[in-house]
Amino acid sequence: MTDRPRGGLLALCLAELVSWGLLYYSLPVAVTPIAADTGWSQTTTMAALSVGLLISAVAGIRVGRLLDAGGPRTVMTLGAVLGVVALLVVAAAPTLPVFFAGWMLAGLAQAATLYPPAFAVVTRWYGSARVRPLTLLTLVGGLASTVFAPFLALLLDQLGWRATYVVMAGILAVTVVPLHAFFLNRTWTPPPSAEPAAPASPPAASSALRTETRARVRAVTRSPRFVLLQVVVSLATFTLFAVTINIIPLLVHRGASFGLAAVALGLIGLGQVSGRLGYVALEAATTPRLRTVLLLGAGALGLWLLAFVPGPVALLVGISMLCGAVRGCLTLLQATAVSDRWGTADFGAVNGVFVAPVVALTALAPVAGPALAGLLGGYPPMVLLMAGVLTLATALAART
Structure with missing residues (x-):
């Protein structure tokens, strides 16, 4: 498909590996030292991840619409940037409410970086040939816990949990942010068969297109x-x-x-x-x-x-x-x-x-x-x- 950039699939696979490792698996790995240091129970600490995932579920609906309308680069890059901010908030959290706030921000980042938006991008890139690249994407993403659990455990042992989350924020900033910014489409290329737009003012044409899209989506969903x-x-x-x-x-x-x-x-x-x-x-x-x-x-x-x-x-x-x-x-x-x-x-x-x-x-x-x-x-x-x-x-x- 014409929308697929060179190196895009490899970049997206690497971004998924890092995003899953830092924005999802980091808390199950770090929950014990966090609870020991703060006095929060492990159950309460892990509940922050669940709250973030619930926010991710709701935000994902809007993210999907934005991906269709404008392409993935801006949405997914900003999602990765928000993930960096979220990890820094978690690292600095002085109280449990601030810790939860950090993971709520992480939930918004998850909505724009984890599998659902990546699936949407790969499906757009490969069309009917999507199954093999989707399989590769999930195979690489599935290694996140294998790669990051021992690495994060080592950091936690050497640096403590707060410094480890600062390091994680840095890793996310120097890997996922540029991978999204340089290897994802800024906008989608119109299908070759698309006919020229009917004479109309740009705002009117855009509004009509959005209305038509919403109607199609509602009809399916x-x-x-x-x-x-x-x-x-x-x-x-x-x-x-x-x-x-x-x-x-x-x-x-x-x-x-x-x-x-x-x-x-x-x-x-x-x-x-x-x-x-x-x-x-x-x-x-x-x-x-x-x-x-x-x-x-x-x-x-x-x-x-x-x-x-x-x-x-x-x-x-x-x-x-x-x-x-x-x-x-x-x-x-x-x-x-x-x-x-x-x-x-x-x-x-x-x-x-x-x-x-x-x-x-x-x-x-x-x-x-x-x-x-x-x-x-x-x-x-x-x-x-x-x-x-x-x-x-x-x-x-x-x-x-």
Whole structure:
């Protein structure tokens, strides 16, 4: 496609790697030293990330419209700059409210830098050939925790958490900001088939175009099939994330040592990567609806097995990796669900609406898992509930 700049995909992959590592994974890595230094509980400290993600979900709708209307360079560069400011606010936060304010700013930055806007850019660049570059993007982005967790742990040990966040702000400033500023489109090139605009004053023509675009977006996003697909993908993402992010206490309950359970959590990440590697072949062999049903069905099977299989631990780790592989595929399913069914026109705006509840439920999942386990009397009943919800979502997926 004519809009694709030379080196754009590589630059976007690197920007995603750094953005995910610093604007998302940094707090789970730093939560213990932050809580120890400030006296805030770890649960309260982690809640700041959830609040930021909820803000990201809401802001992402507007970001998608801006990407469609004006191109990605300004929006995503300003998002990265805002991320730098957010990390500096976090570093200097003297009180818990200021700390939360920093992560609220980070949520706005996430909306303009993480997967949803990157998916919109890649979809615009590659059109019908989007699956392979989207797979590459998520493979590189999926390495963020692998690359940054040990690096940030070293910085935290040597510098303390406040200085580490200052260093992170510097890294974001010298990597993601220029990558967005120099390798993303300033504006989108009109399609070659576009006809000259009808005689009209520029403000009137622009207003008419915006009205037409809004009407097209509303027609898609308010259709029953779109809403049902939102529900299905949101429930699938929520249930699988709520279980896999809390796999350590579940496996400890099943008899695993803490160390082995922690290894299992890391292997879930490996499962995600393997799932994404296999998604290209799955995409080529299935329709969008069948693909959705198969993936959700595999995830539901994995959750049912985790709910009922008592051991051995090695088998439970294997089942956990299956759930991780489905989670990895779901990221690509989320990236392509809209364009597979409604095409790439106005993709940023439509996909921004589509992913808003997905991002919101993802933000709640880490807290919802332990909360539900407490209400239901343990982690196995929580997994059982999640398996039932995902089975319902699989049945609904047949109607998408």
